[in-house]
Amino acid sequence: MRPVLQLHEFFVEGNDPFASHVLLNITEPSTPEEMDKGYFFAVCEISGGDNKYISRAQEMVDEIENSYYETGDEADRNSLEIILDKINQQFMAIAKKDSPLNCALGAIRQGDVIFSFCGQPQMLLFYKHRDQYDKMDLIAENTGDENPEDRQLFSQIVQGKISANDFFYVSTSRVADYFSHDRLQKIISSRPPRQSAEHLQKVLSELKNNLSFGGIIIHRESEGDEGVMPKISLPKKGSVKSLANLFHTEQNTARILSPSIFPRLPDKAPPGEERALPARPAPARLAHLRQHASRTAPAKRIDYSAALRALARGAAAFLRFLTNALIWLAKFFIAVFAGIGKGLGLIFIVAINYQNRRGLVLGHYGRQWRAYKDFIKRMPLLTKILIATGFLAAIGLVAGVSYLKMKQKQDNEERAAKSAIETIRGQLTSAESALIYNNSAAALGQLTEAEALLQKLNCEKKPGECGELKSQLDALFAKTRKETRARAEMLADWSALSPGLALKLVAMNKEIFGYGPTTSLLYYNFVSKESALVPGSLAVNGFARAAAPKENDFIALLNDDLKNLSVFKPKDRAWQSIDIEHPSAGAATLAISVYNRRMYTVSDKQIYRHDGIRAGYGRGKEWLSEPAELSDTIDLVIDGDLWTLSKTGRLQKFTGGKKQAFEITGLNPALDSADDIWTYTDLNYLYILDGARERIVLLGKDGQLQRQITALELKGATGMAVDETNMSAIFVSQGKLYQISLK
Structure with missing residues (x-):
C-alpha cells in the first residue's frame, strides 16, 4: 500500500x-x-x-x-x-x-x-x-x-x-x-x-x-495503513471531495477544492454541448475561495408533449398493476375467511353435536388424515429427500437471514456507540477549551449535550468507557458549576430530645437554637458541647419563624398560629408573650425579621414595618409602595435591602419599598427549590440552603454564583446559620445538627 x-x-x-x-x-x-x-x-x-x-x-x-x-x-x-x-x-x-x-x-x-x-x-x-x-x-x-x-x-x-x-x-x-x-x-x-x-x-x-x-x-499515513481514501473536511459553504494519493501520480485523483478563478477545470461537457466560461467572483470581501467555478451547459429544450405521454403511460401501467393487486388481495382474503368460517362451523358442530353429526365430521377428518399419511408413505424416497432438504434449506435460510439482520443490527449499534463516544469526547474537549477562556455558558452547553448522549448510550456493553466518560463529565461539571464536595461533622442529635424535629435555626452568641411547629426551643452550646430542651412557660405548641436583632439580646418567635409573637431572652432563659398589631385582621404572617429594632413581617401581597412599643410592636405600616407576589415566601432577611425567598427558589430583592431587578447567573442546576436564606449588612454573600439538591449556594449580592458546597448530609436539610468569619455553616437535617466548611 x-x-x-x-x-x-x-x-x-x-x-x-x-x-x-x-x-x-x-x-x-x-x-x-x-x-x-x-x-x-x-x-x-x-x-x-x-x-x-x-x-x-x-x-x-x-x-x-x-x-x-x-x-x-x-x-x-x-x-x-x-x-x-x-x-x-x-x-x-x-x-x-x-x-x-x-x-x-x-x-x-x-x-x-x-x-x-x-x-x-x-x-x-x-x-x-x-x-x-x-x-x-x-x-x-x-x-x-x-x-x-x-x-x-x-x-x-x-x-x-x-x-x-x-x-x-x-x-x-x-x-x-x-x-x-x-x-x-x-x-x-x-x-x-x-x-x-x-x-x-x-x-x-x-x-x-x-x-x-x-x-x-x-x-x-504510514505505508502499511489500509484506510479508506482520504477526505477533505470543509465548512458548510464549500463542497467536500476526496483527495487522492499524492505520491501515486499515475492514479486518477479525486476532486479537491480550489479557487474560483483558476481556468483549468477539466470537466468534460456532454457531447454536442458547449462549455461555459467560469464566472469570476469579485475579489473584495471574499473570506474563503473553495472551488473552481462550475461550467454550466446551455439549457436543453424540454419536450413537454413527450413528457406528458410518458407520464400518461406510466400512470396507466400503475393503475393496471394496482387493480390486479387489489383483485388478487380480495380473492386471497375471501379464500382465507371462507376457510376460517368453514373451520369454525365444523368446530361448532363437533362441540354441540349438531343434528348428531359429530361422528360424521370426525370420521371425515380421520379419513383425510389417513389419506395424507398414505400419500406420504407411497411417495418416492427421492421426493421425500428433496422435500426434507427443501424444508431444512428454508429453515436454514430463515435462520441465516435472521442472523445477518441481528449481526447487522449489532454492527450498527456498535458503530453508533463508537460515534457517540467520539462525539462525547469531542464535546468534553470543547467544554475544557471553553473553560480555559472562562466561557462557562458554552462549556455548560457542551457538557449538557454530552450528558444527554451518555444517558442514551448502552453502558452495559461498554462499562469501562462509560465509567471514564462519566468521571470526566462529573469533573468538568463540578468545575463549571464551581462545585466543592465537602463532608459535614455532626455536632448533636436533637431527635432524641423532642418528638418533633427542629426544622429551623437561629444563632446567638455562643449558642445555636432550633425550633419547629411541633417542638419547643432546643439549644446547642459551642463551648460546653451541651444540647438540651429549653423549658417553655407559654401555652404554645411550637414556632413557625424566628428572628434576632444584631444586638443578640433576644429572639422573636412567631407562634404556630402565624399571628402572635413570643420573645425568648437567652441570658436569663425567660419567656414573654408580646403584642403585635396586624393591619389586616385574620391575615397570616409568612416570615419575620428584626432590623434596627423594628419588626418586618410578610403577608401575601405586602411587607409591613412595625415600630417598637413598650408592650411589643405597634400597628404595621405598608412598606412596599406597590403590592408584590409573596404568597409562597418562607423567609425574609435584611441587609439594608430586603430579600424574600420562596419554597420554589424564587429570590426577590426590594429597596426603598420597590422591587428591584435581580437575576441569579451562572448557577447550574437552577435554583428550583430552597429551604433557608442567611445574610446581613456585614456579610459579603447571600447563603441559600437547598436541601433537595444537597447543597448550600453562595451568591454575590449582584446574583453571580460564587460557589456551591455539596454534601450527603445536606439531604433534607431545613435550617441553616452561617459564620462568614470562619467560612462555616451550621445546618439541621432530620433532627441532627451538623457543621460544614464553606471554603
Missing part, C-alpha cells in the same frame, strides 16, 4: 472583513503535466486592510496560483521561485512597512513540500521521534535577520520532505492567540486529522469575536 496523504481544512468567517480577512486556497492539478507540479496551497490573513488592499492581495494569490502551473522549472530554479521573483516586483506596493498581510503559500509534490511566506503565519511540522511527537516551527526556523530596507514580500524559498506519520500544519497568525503550539501538538497528534480540524473550527467559531480564522492540516 503506497503512502496516502490526508488533507483537512478549517475555516471560520468573521463579521468584519476589514478587521480580519482570510484567503484559503487549495488547488488540485487536473492533467498529468500539472500532477507533476503537485498541489498548490495558500493561507493568507489581512488584518486592518481596506477594500483596495484586500482586492490587490486576492489578485496576487490568484496570479501566483495560475502562473505556478503554467511556468516550468529551470536548471537552477524551480517554478515557484521564478514566479515569486516576478510577484515581488509586480506587487511591491503591498510590501509596505507594517504590512497587514501574513501569508504562507507553496506546493506539495512527490512527497516534498516547497513554500515561502511573508509576515508571521503559522507553519508547524509535527514529526515522530522515539515513539512521541516533537514539533518544529518552520517560520521561526527560517526567519533570520532581515534588512529593514528590504521590502520584498517573499524573500526566501524553503524546501523539505513530509515523512510517514508526519503532520504538516499551516494556519493564520491569530489562531496562535487561542491555541499554543503545545496545545496544537496535543490536539493534532492524538486524533485523526478530520476530528482535529473539526475541533479547531468549532472552538474558534464559538469565540464570536468578528475575526476570521483558517488553516490546513496535512497528514501522511
Whole structure:
C-alpha cells in the first residue's frame, strides 16, 4: 500500500472583513503535466486592510496560483521561485512597512513540500521521534535577520520532505492567540486529522469575536495503513471531495477544492454541448475561495408533449398493476375467511353435536388424515429427500437471514456507540477549551449535550468507557458549576430530645437554637458541647419563624398560629408573650425579621414595618409602595435591602419599598427549590440552603454564583446559620445538627 496523504481544512468567517480577512486556497492539478507540479496551497490573513488592499492581495494569490502551473522549472530554479521573483516586483506596493498581510503559500509534490511566506503565519511540522511527537516551527526556523530596507514580500524559498506519520500544519497568525503550539501538538497528534480540524473550527467559531480564522492540516499515513481514501473536511459553504494519493501520480485523483478563478477545470461537457466560461467572483470581501467555478451547459429544450405521454403511460401501467393487486388481495382474503368460517362451523358442530353429526365430521377428518399419511408413505424416497432438504434449506435460510439482520443490527449499534463516544469526547474537549477562556455558558452547553448522549448510550456493553466518560463529565461539571464536595461533622442529635424535629435555626452568641411547629426551643452550646430542651412557660405548641436583632439580646418567635409573637431572652432563659398589631385582621404572617429594632413581617401581597412599643410592636405600616407576589415566601432577611425567598427558589430583592431587578447567573442546576436564606449588612454573600439538591449556594449580592458546597448530609436539610468569619455553616437535617466548611 503506497503512502496516502490526508488533507483537512478549517475555516471560520468573521463579521468584519476589514478587521480580519482570510484567503484559503487549495488547488488540485487536473492533467498529468500539472500532477507533476503537485498541489498548490495558500493561507493568507489581512488584518486592518481596506477594500483596495484586500482586492490587490486576492489578485496576487490568484496570479501566483495560475502562473505556478503554467511556468516550468529551470536548471537552477524551480517554478515557484521564478514566479515569486516576478510577484515581488509586480506587487511591491503591498510590501509596505507594517504590512497587514501574513501569508504562507507553496506546493506539495512527490512527497516534498516547497513554500515561502511573508509576515508571521503559522507553519508547524509535527514529526515522530522515539515513539512521541516533537514539533518544529518552520517560520521561526527560517526567519533570520532581515534588512529593514528590504521590502520584498517573499524573500526566501524553503524546501523539505513530509515523512510517514508526519503532520504538516499551516494556519493564520491569530489562531496562535487561542491555541499554543503545545496545545496544537496535543490536539493534532492524538486524533485523526478530520476530528482535529473539526475541533479547531468549532472552538474558534464559538469565540464570536468578528475575526476570521483558517488553516490546513496535512497528514501522511504510514505505508502499511489500509484506510479508506482520504477526505477533505470543509465548512458548510464549500463542497467536500476526496483527495487522492499524492505520491501515486499515475492514479486518477479525486476532486479537491480550489479557487474560483483558476481556468483549468477539466470537466468534460456532454457531447454536442458547449462549455461555459467560469464566472469570476469579485475579489473584495471574499473570506474563503473553495472551488473552481462550475461550467454550466446551455439549457436543453424540454419536450413537454413527450413528457406528458410518458407520464400518461406510466400512470396507466400503475393503475393496471394496482387493480390486479387489489383483485388478487380480495380473492386471497375471501379464500382465507371462507376457510376460517368453514373451520369454525365444523368446530361448532363437533362441540354441540349438531343434528348428531359429530361422528360424521370426525370420521371425515380421520379419513383425510389417513389419506395424507398414505400419500406420504407411497411417495418416492427421492421426493421425500428433496422435500426434507427443501424444508431444512428454508429453515436454514430463515435462520441465516435472521442472523445477518441481528449481526447487522449489532454492527450498527456498535458503530453508533463508537460515534457517540467520539462525539462525547469531542464535546468534553470543547467544554475544557471553553473553560480555559472562562466561557462557562458554552462549556455548560457542551457538557449538557454530552450528558444527554451518555444517558442514551448502552453502558452495559461498554462499562469501562462509560465509567471514564462519566468521571470526566462529573469533573468538568463540578468545575463549571464551581462545585466543592465537602463532608459535614455532626455536632448533636436533637431527635432524641423532642418528638418533633427542629426544622429551623437561629444563632446567638455562643449558642445555636432550633425550633419547629411541633417542638419547643432546643439549644446547642459551642463551648460546653451541651444540647438540651429549653423549658417553655407559654401555652404554645411550637414556632413557625424566628428572628434576632444584631444586638443578640433576644429572639422573636412567631407562634404556630402565624399571628402572635413570643420573645425568648437567652441570658436569663425567660419567656414573654408580646403584642403585635396586624393591619389586616385574620391575615397570616409568612416570615419575620428584626432590623434596627423594628419588626418586618410578610403577608401575601405586602411587607409591613412595625415600630417598637413598650408592650411589643405597634400597628404595621405598608412598606412596599406597590403590592408584590409573596404568597409562597418562607423567609425574609435584611441587609439594608430586603430579600424574600420562596419554597420554589424564587429570590426577590426590594429597596426603598420597590422591587428591584435581580437575576441569579451562572448557577447550574437552577435554583428550583430552597429551604433557608442567611445574610446581613456585614456579610459579603447571600447563603441559600437547598436541601433537595444537597447543597448550600453562595451568591454575590449582584446574583453571580460564587460557589456551591455539596454534601450527603445536606439531604433534607431545613435550617441553616452561617459564620462568614470562619467560612462555616451550621445546618439541621432530620433532627441532627451538623457543621460544614464553606471554603
